[in-house]
Amino acid sequence: MATGDIFWRKLVQDNVPGVTVKDPYPCASFRELYIAHELRWFLPKYKIWFCNHELTGKLLVARYDPRTGNIEAYQLVAVSGPPTIYPWPDDEDILVQQFNPKVKLHLDRPIVRLPVHHRWSEGHDGHSGLSIARIPLHNEGNWYAGSIEDDEDAEGRDRESRDILPPPTANRFSAKMPMNVAGFQDTVYTNFLFARRIADPRLGGRTRFPFSEEPGAGLWPPWNIPARQRVSIHHRGRPASRAEVSDQAFHIDMGINYPVWDLNLQPLGDQLITYATLDPELYTPTERFPYRGIWVGDYSAHGCEFLLIHQEDNPNDDFDPDAIIKHDDETAEEFAKRKWEKTVYRGRLEAIKLTGDPNVPRGEHSFIADDLGEDGYVGVIDEEPFNGARVVSSRGHIAEHGFVRDNWLTAQLILISPNRIAQHWLEWGHFSFYERVDIDKFTGI
Secondary structure, eight states: OOHHHHHHHHHHHTTOTTOOOOSOTTSSSHHHHHHHTTTTTHHHHHOEEEEOSTTTOOEEEEEEETTTTEEEEEEEEEEEOSOOEEEETTEEEEEEEOOOEEEEEOTTSOSEEEOOOOOEEEEEOSSSSOEEEOOOEEETTEEEOSOOSOOTTOTTTSHHHHHTOOOTTOOTTSOBEEOOOSSOTTTEEEEEEEEEBOSOGGGGOOOSOTTSOSTTTTEESOTTSOOSOOEESSSSOOOOSGGGEEEEEEEEEEEEOOOGGGTTSOOEEEEEEEEEOOOHHHHOOOSSOTTOEEEEEEOGGGOEEEEEEEOOOOTTOOOOGGGOOOOTTOOHHHHHHHHHHHHHSOSOEEEEESSOOSSSOTTSEEEEESOSSGGGEEEEEOSTTTSSEEEEEEEEEEEETTTEEEEEEEEEEEEEETTEEEEEETTTTEEEEEEEOOGGGGSOO
């Protein structure tokens, strides 16, 4: 490997967690490979993507495939295994249904497929000075390759792309990149689009309901989920420059094509779906916040749904675990347990839906425990399958179909372990179980 290409290999590797890149196939060098996906490496880098599609949404895991050089994203799905049901010891009218989810990628059809195009030009893009890969784009009815500079050596090896190069005024940052993910590209089109970051999302107001048209509802991700960037969910306002391209969100434009002789007709069923990622800090557990993460929950007839368990760091919290002193009558194990509990069982815990259902949609809270500490403490539950788990007060979010007349029910959150929790809906006499999802299991090939 040439010395200079080592630098480009590192750039590629830094953007593809879960995959060790050994060669630049199908490109001749890592430089060509990096340039081929320039501006698109953020997809596998941030891994997790959730969208505003209808009320249910989707959760994707993006990854790089070194076998093809493609960047692809697949839907993460979960199904519940055979249930284990037994009566609650204190009340035989209450049935406890264990939750045994099986989480996997739906590999039959990618939601995003961005092929590597290793034909590239030596022209500059007018922004960074880097050579830009010839990415198939669609911009206001014109199909063309992504480089806006002509290539004197393109004759013969890239004649087709050269014949449909755009005029110099074309904006590749707002152009559409067609993806053949459905297997029948002649009738169904699916395009990838960059999203434009909103300079000041506070101008949009606070979103009460992400599916509504209230002020601020046109932004994604919704306000319930902390984010470094937010974007518009509408067609207007595409990025006009590299600086405006968001690396935290993107769009998918899809619909049905008419035959070529119906060029005057508008595409059928055209819709724009917006995806956003999560700041890794939000779902990475720490010693102080061990419940942070992506979880899957049992929602009965609605099936399995994915959630973000969010524990916010309070900058005004002056708690110092080193100030906890060991008692004379404590063993080392007892002191370590008490110190851990004092450190962990504090503050608020929120469960926010990344995928939803017709009653409570994606982007809304599923349940909230306002305090894991003394103010929320209910007791300890010793019965199976909880075995001494801490119980705190919580409230569960419910609504009628279409998220109408939403309300909060009194509940109790059972902290079984940092990888498994349960919610006891007191009014219904029902237990819902939730398990942590290891996203890194799905980023490899």
